[in-house]
Amino acid sequence: MSNSSPAELAFPISRFQQAVEAKEFLITAEVMPPKGGDPTHMLQMAQLLKGRVHAMNITDGSRAVLRMSSLAAAVLLRQHGLEPVCQMACRDRNVIGLQADLMGAQALGIQNILALTGDPIKAGDHPTARGVFELESVRLLKLIDKLNRGVDFNDKPLPDGATALFAGAAVDPQCPSWSGLQRRFERKVEAGAKFFQSQLISDFDRLEKFMDQIAAGCNKPILAGIFLLKSAKNAQFINRNVPGVQIPQDLIDRLERATDPLDEGVQIAAEQVKLARQLCQGVHIMAVRREDLIPQILDRAGVAAVAG
Template sequence: MPDIKSTTVLNNFRQAAQAGEFLVTAEVAPPKGGDPAHMIKMAATLKGRVHAVNITDGSRAVLRMSSLVASVILLQNDIEPICQIACRDRNRIGIQADLMGAHALGIRNILALTGDPVKAGDHPDAKAVFDLEAVRLLQLIRKMNQGVDHNEQLLTDGALDLFTGAAVDPQCASWSGLQSRFERKIEAGAQFFQSQLITDFDRLEKFMDNIASVHKKPILAGIFLLKSAKNAQFINKVVPGVNIPQHIIDRLAKAKEPLAEGVKIAAEQVQIAQQLCQGVHMMAVKREDLIPQILDLAGMGKVTH
């Protein structure tokens, strides 16, 4: 554990967001075990290309290292993290304790999530908590930033200073439900939004024009590296709400080098997103090292800090 007095605090992501810059983040999973070497290696390839690296918290209810600990390890390697906090595995006492610990260790960016259902993961018999969900978690963080806990009791050793984001799914089947939940998250204190994997950019444009533009919060479109037609079909099958179009699947199937074609598709999607919203969130599971190549193809230079 690092010396608290010498803990690095990085605020580049918040500064870029508030300055209206086009934001680039990338997702990296914590290790499944005690050795963070691979995570550090993948995250290091993103230095200078993204504003922050998003560390997942039990994504798909699959066991991995604590997102808080993994985020601190990135900070120790001079990489700014966005630490996901999901509500599935901890009650409000545990979540508040982790948030205070995150702040003390120099973490400033939090993505507040409800969390995936336990049944979807590798411990289906585990007991889910869900003491809170994403909106109430955002409300809780806002209180802690104001110097009080969930019960309005004073944080006697200081308020937190967390830059908090939330998830949004512009492809949600219910337009009224999408608008209602998005606006509730805004009211609860969300300062930026990271979208689910985007395949329907017409739908994203409609969301930006009709819902998001009023609130002027950064929206980062989720861009996913598809490695093959089989990979795309698998995602359509197992990821709720995702519908990768058949023409993209066909394009991958016909390509001599499907992975290279997937890189091109992702780059094209980054270019589309640049015209619609304030950022992209890059997802390239187990091939995070290809994200700089995608950004190069899209004409994206290095980020400014």
């Protein structure tokens, strides 16, 4: 007897979900939506990743900076034969807006969703805007689970059919509170997260401890966040401005000594992909404004093309 919901039987599952269920080594990459109405550059960058990643994350107002709707950008990728993961943050929508966008995503063929709380407004380029935050990521995961079961936030039936969304969540193995990290991770698993993408990993011993002591036995893939460092200055900026992340001094020294710091950053990222491959089921690569270098990172790490 199948455990699938009626919606899951009615909609074909996404290629990314198939890869998750097949326990492949997963590769995702972050793609930034345009700041304006022309998606040409985003699509050019995304096309370079075709055949190299299982899916591409479309950010949703990352760092509270205005950009094109993640849902619209995800649809554009899909129209070009690319597999999106649509990030959805609680910061900018109330519970009505979240449900409306989730149902719209389903209708438009966007099934992979990353449920996020959202960065604080003051971090971005519209510091006087009002944040909503009616839900946060755990409650958003629970809401997606309800929609997949054919009911809305108020447990009222959806007369026009359930969704079949494949929801994931973020995790930060370098969170300073170990008990807080464990509690929140377990709550996200319980709320229905099917996969986890991590924040930037700079301490792989900490990642190993997380995999052994917290993620072990959860049967959900963890994708380690790999960030392309472009220079020593870039690494120092991250140390100053990204809470919970400390790029090791030896990496900063390597970048500083390098005759070509960007190429050295590619090499460091490739080494980190190799490390992650020994510890978890995937990597999530962030190469802000240099998505074109992701295939080179994967080549140097010995990661083959993915099946179409």
